[in-house]
Amino acid sequence: MSQPNSRPPAPSGTPLLGHTVDFVRNPFGFVRRSVDTTGDAFRMQLLGRDVYVLAHPDYVETALLNRESFAKLDDFEVAFGEALLSVEGEQWQRQRHAMEEFFSPTRIRDHAATMVGVARTRIDDWPSGGSIRVDEEMQKVALQNLFEVVLGQSLSDEEIAELTVAANALNYWFKPTTWALPNWVPTPARRKFHRGAKDLRKRAKTLLADTGDSPREESLLATLAALRDDPDSAFDQSEVLDQVVGMLFAGHETTALAMTYALHQIGSHSEVAEQFHAEIDSVLDDEIVLADLQELDYLDQIINESLRLYPPVHAIPRVTTERVDIGDYTLPADAEVLLSVWSLHRDERFYDDPLRFNPDRWEQTTPQTQEYAFIPFGSGPRICIGRHFARLEMKAVLATIGQRFRVDAEDDIEVAPRMTTQPAGAVPIQIHERP
Template sequence: MKSTPPTPDGLPVLGHTHEYVRDAFDFIDRAAEAEGDAFTVRVLGSGEITVLAHPDYFEQALVAEPDAFRKSDDFDLAFGEGLASVEGEQWQRQREAMEEFFYPGRIRSYVDEMASVTATRLDGWDDGETVSLLTQAKALTLENLMATLFDRPLDPDGDAELRQAVADLNLWFKPTSWVLPDAVPTPSRRRFDRAVETIQSEARRMLDEREAEGTGDDLLSTLVEQRREGAGGLSDAEIVDQVGTLLFAGHDTTALALTYGLHALSRHPDVRDRFHAELDAVLGEERPTLGDLPDLDVTERILTEALRLYPPVHTIPRTTTRPVTVGDYRVPEGRLCHLSIYRMHRDPRFYDDPGPSVPSDGASSRHSRSVTPTRRSARDRGRASDDGSRCWRRPSSSRWSASGTNWSRAILSTSPRR
């Protein structure tokens, strides 16, 4: 009989809680170096968690045997009945209802609106001003998403309640709350609950407008029209939860990619100079268009490398539905598994230069599946590239500075330390 994955040495009762909460990334790196690609940690509040950190294990859990690895309860907490949390027939039905909004032709229709929104935000930056990269990137990507998908432009200097609510969706997953039962109302969890209420209220308001005033061609209008036509439309609850899902998954990840890309450029002036030279050569003084993206090779490689080094979603949680063999080990039914994207993307076995740098050509992969297999990676990378080329199109004399080396922390997404 195969053995269960090994467990690193830990403290009585507390297990690995302190190390995991203090710096999950550092702990996972050290545990993987000591124990291998599959190991189990013990964290108060979560119990035993089996960490999987090999491309073959990702392929098994996400592609070959997804029925053996269901989405964890964390998805329900964050996204309700949204596309990110449902599975099976419901996932397929929701995907079919929404997928037209992410086809290349539809994305091309967003370009002018995104250019206008981005120009408005960048025009608010003064020469010599110091800005928070993350704050500005999140504001920009949220404004673009609301304008293009929901036809709901945001006031660049307003809509503070909605902006704060979207930012607070991450708070349920703060490490300091992981060690406590879900019923314990920590300050971050109370803010998370208020954020969900605010976003759901805004979603219902927009939905009521579409129902009362007729439909346009934005996402909510299309979902309402599908239901009117009896085309297997989504319920009100599903539509409301799509808004929350897209507001978080559709802007937070892109904002983090932009932030980490700029952070990396600030540390590699040679790459930054190549980046600006490419923008000058391809765009000149013109706004970028979707047709320019194939010619922005350096920009694409910078974003791809930033996504590898600092994956906005650092871990994919799954729960086993039956005993399952993973490599040389047997993982029991009901075990929470963490597929560690962060660890896999920095493994020297899979990349020639896996460390925290942004070489001009990026780190070359040695494994055919060393980039996490997902259904939406290409779509997200395209949106990030489009937002990136717009946001980063500044005079070539622009410079960024950054301090500190331990720059990221693990919550629901890979967020900078403050």
Template sequence: MPERRDLPPSPPGIPVFGNAVQFVRDPFGFVRESARTTGDVFRMRFPGADVYVLAHPDHVETALLDRESFGKLDDFSIAFGDALLAVEGDRWRRQRHAMESFFDPTRIREHADTMVSLAGRRAERWTDGSTVRIDTEMRSLALRNLFEVVLGYAPTADELDELAETAHALNLWFEPTSWVLPAWVPTPARRSFRRGVARMRDHARSLLAEGGDEPEEGSLLAKLATLRDDPDSGVDEAEVLDQVVGMVFAGHETTALSLTFALQLLGANPAVAERVFDELDETLDGPPSAADLEELPVLDRVIHETMRLYPPVHAIPRVTEAPVTLDAHTIPADETVLLSTWCLHRDPREYDDPETFAPRRWASTTPRDRGYSFVPFGGGPRICIGRHLAELELKATLAEVCRRYRIEATGSLDVSPQMTTQPDGPVTIRVTDRRR
């Protein structure tokens, strides 16, 4: 056990509650200010437990690559059981190998037309001059993309609404008010979370029953059903259910958030939006094709900048498997560690004017150039398996929506840290038909 003086420093707090009050009042602001004033490795003191934060690219790289010292948090198993999101070691390697062909960039690219069509059908429902609640619209659209492109199942509109609402509840385990309290405290958010987990498993069971008997050939649902029914696969029904739950949540939630943030930011930054419109007008002659989507650098920059300013995963949680020393400070074993994507992406040492939405900053650099200062999909061996799906879906959807509509934001964008970076209230835009 390290000496008390060897532990990372803590921001000033108050007796008994430590940093809990500051964190609950302004989670993002408190973490960023603490990184600025306390250091790139610091310790938040909460009742019953400390939480350690890493806010430097080098430390985040260490945590993502050193899987002997940093493991997955048990909280993921509570939500996703034995899904790819939660498991470690041989089980992770077996699951990753079984599923990665479904997310191969070449295979995903074949579905570009489907993504454009789904976006067009969704946008066709909007009327000229209307106000659209894009957070719910994009959640439903991203979920339909996941089902039709990956799972090979066409849910009804009612199924989509129910699935989207249920999956959204899985964020609640990471509500700031829950983070600062011991795990045994039954907060309202935790109760809602547990109900959401139970409902998601019921949905997964129904999907396998309805779509698993005669799934679309070559779909992930077909693969999972085959594994479930093969006595030699080593995969039982419980693990298959976990995979469906994990895929339904992770396969649409972060993409829906990035679409929501991108549309709101374009609506709030008309000069940037005009550059996007000009590029689309010069490139497209109707709905974008897969080849067209590769010729839209301005839209690429908008997507990169959206994911920098509002990373859908604001922090990557880990647990120390052994004592870890960083910056001459030692984090003990069995401690919760947050790799703060939010801090990395808004660090003035890494990005000029980091609070400003400035897609032009990506004209002379790339995500690869930024290394571990830009990690919207994580990094290392466990980098998000669905990143190519998300990137193509973002581009296809934004291109088709912006081909059709001029966008005006009708409110500000406030966010709250849950499992993902959630809008703090409805997000709306006003749409005006550009084709007239």
């Protein structure tokens, strides 16, 4: 039993290094072991720096609802400047209000046909009976959808390749071997990050330039450009530029990962694939329309289960602005905090047989009933603004692929935490044209 106002306990570690080596070698395994042995709130010591990990729905709820006591880390500002992803307070409210209409469910549904069209175009070159890197292919699909729907422009394959490299580089800021070190240490990962951030910012400036192709009027880019040019909007050139930088990363990265893991799991479980294809064949016509996509209930279950087992955002970082109570413990002011989405989603207290990929578990429950034990898009006031876009894109793309191809995973999948939950290596799958 803890004493009132005591800090969360620390698992056993080593002198001087604390938990640095264990965390760097296997972050997910270390967190899971620490929850099992030390509790749902614990303190890890990384080269003399304390980081508090919260891994219970009640603790996570407190942190996500109490925005005054739990703020964003400065790391987000380093990556995205004054984008919606990183700002706080009145500035966040102003930005959210300016963009939330574009991401409303009603407006996003209007783009289902575009998402299907993009997917069909991208898979036309897939070699039936051959192998593809599904991680790379899903990045291309997601990035093209981002530009077509959100930014109102089209991309060449060369531009997609350049942007993918730049966006991927932002993940290196949160590479465990680098994140455990002080920010002033110039690691190779941090150099890659800064090069990627520079390239993304350069591309964002091009998108917002007065010359060149104009964005489509219904796009978010057109909205941002109008805000930039409106003296009464309080959006200056720099702030609008940061929004585009944030969208170039967050608008495709997590969705591409979610689709990668979902396809890999479909290709790894024959009984899931059989039910997936049976539903598609019974619901979809040659022309895939929104009304039919909404009838694909089993695909919804596959998406929920993939987001549970492989959440694209594995941890939500925060910093305390004051002393704050969490259960029986007290976190000090200026404490770094990680809300472990990965641990929550794989906890046997909240999910039966949690390491098994089982879409059927969502037949009798919903993401809403799981509350803070299921937070692939975060939760509370700062829940991901693009969640409706992401879910519709996943459904449109997976249905389009499933209508034409059967997929077989070639290997088991391993993950490597960065800013997002990255595959540890290439993710090849075999594809076969369906009759």
